[in-house]
Amino acid sequence: MTNFSIKSRSSFIDQLTTKTFDVIIVGGGITGAGVLLDAQLRGLSCCLIEMQDFSEGTSSRSTRLIHGGLRYLKQFNFKLVKETGKERNVVAHIARHLTHPKKVMIPAIKNGTYSKTQLKIALWIYEKLAQVPKALRHKSYGLKEFTSVLPGINTKGLLGGIEYIEYQTNDARLTIEVIKKGVEEGGVAISKMKVVELLKNENNQAIGVKAYDMLNDKDITISGTCIINATGPWADDLMKRKKKTVLSKIKPSKGVHLVFDPQRFPLAKAVYFDTPDNRMIFAIPEDGKVYVGTTDTFYEGNIVSPEITKGDVAYLLNACNSMFPAISLTPSDVIGAWSGVRPLIHQKDKKPSEISRKYEIYKDASGLLTIAGGKLTGYRKMAEKVVNLSIKHHFVSRGLINNKTASYKLCGSDFKNELDYQTCHSNFLKKAVNLGWKKEEAQWVFSHYGSECEIILNDETAVPNGFPTYLYHSLMYSLTREMVLTPSDFLIRRTNLFHFYPDLVQKHYKTIADTIQAYTGKVEMEDQIQGIEKLKNTIANIHQLL
């Protein structure tokens, strides 16, 4: 990846104001990112406009799983299970450094969501449909074995359980890796710029957008042939002038996750377990911590920073304490938390968790294409569908090539095959340790940046006194190649640090903020501090719920 930083921004703005793009994409979450890369690879000239940081909407607030579609089996949607499973294999291949098979235990409980036999049958069907490789298929556990893997689990009604595989990912990093490739392929991607108006010609056809550049406090006009609205839960805003759209059917639902230290919530393996109100949630050990989620409640509040209420925290703590009675978690044990809004497509009389996670594409009279709903897992297929439509409506005569993202490796996943991945991984750890890094620091860099790790290791920029080298050079990488403009861009979305390592953030915050300020120059320091302070307050508020 070449330079993608504040220093590229003015040349991006020049292009935005002078060129007519084939495709203008509004929204820099995983959906918009997928569209940028797909369309750019097919030979279309594209720009992507994001009003916050890339992935700052829903795409940095998920459960971070590349699902195989097990939940769709419960709805007897076999076609979707098959499609999702197949797609999971594709994403695992093109984003190898960000997709890790993770063993998940499901307790079988008398009168619970699943009996053990149901679980076995469901997983057998699921693994066939989703083409799960033999080595990764489920395993059945008797009661004794199950409790030895998950020692603190509530044994009341417990019959044993099943272990199956989910793929762990990092949603925000997946998004930025897709965007980086879209830019490398010639696209323009800009953050902190809000599309405020759809521009139309005398025939009422969309021909561009008016956007507000927050960093320069300036409006600009961007011209394009096809406009794609990939604004997730905000999708209706861009179309609100329309009286009746499919998006009037968007029903936002909020999901909250909490993070704990493993000393307070020791967990050898991930668990997907019943809640007292008959839903199911995950508890997942990751990056030295354990995160739990998600809630699923209809939501009508602020989408930019969906609030975490006392009820959300109590719900998750109660679910964990019911399944693991000895841990007795309280709000003061929470070290991190995030909250996001799903743009679900409304289905009458259904609870949020029963509503299908399908996506919809809608073309309005102006030609604006809106894509909303769906999952992180299916981003590539969603992009393919909407780009196909865009080509059908606008570019048929250009004889464009077919979609090729299924075999196109994302930034950081430049590995020939699995063996190459494993070899690069172990060689990197050895090399970094020889240079004086701790093994866990090298592991952290590899798990975030994949095959780009050598750039970070070989960086010779002088490191401020007392600041960890691996972290400083990761920051430099993200500043120069991942369009970091504020501390929260780096601490929350390019890395896991804010949610998982608050003490480290506290200790090094000033150096991180000063480094970003020195590099970006323009971005107001006050805004940066306010952003992070707001988040710190969220955790402080959770502690006060005690």
Ligand SMILES: Cc1cc2nc3c(=O)[nH]c(=O)nc-3n(C[C@H](O)[C@H](O)[C@H](O)COP(=O)(O)OP(=O)(O)OC[C@H]3O[C@@H](n4cnc5c(N)ncnc54)[C@H](O)[C@@H]3O)c2cc1C
């Ligand atoms: C709690 C929760 C858990 C989930 N867990 C999983 C999971 O484990 N696995 C999975 O596959 N999926 C999961 N999902 C679903 C997945 O996260 C979403 O489907 C996906 O992130 C949606 O991406 P998006 O790009 O469509 O929307 P977003 O990520 O919200 O992106 C839309 C972007 O548009 C921008 N925008 C809005 N208006 C404008 C404007 N006027 N101008 C410029 N930019 C604008 C926003 O700032 C935002 O960044 C989960 C969702 C939630 C909420």
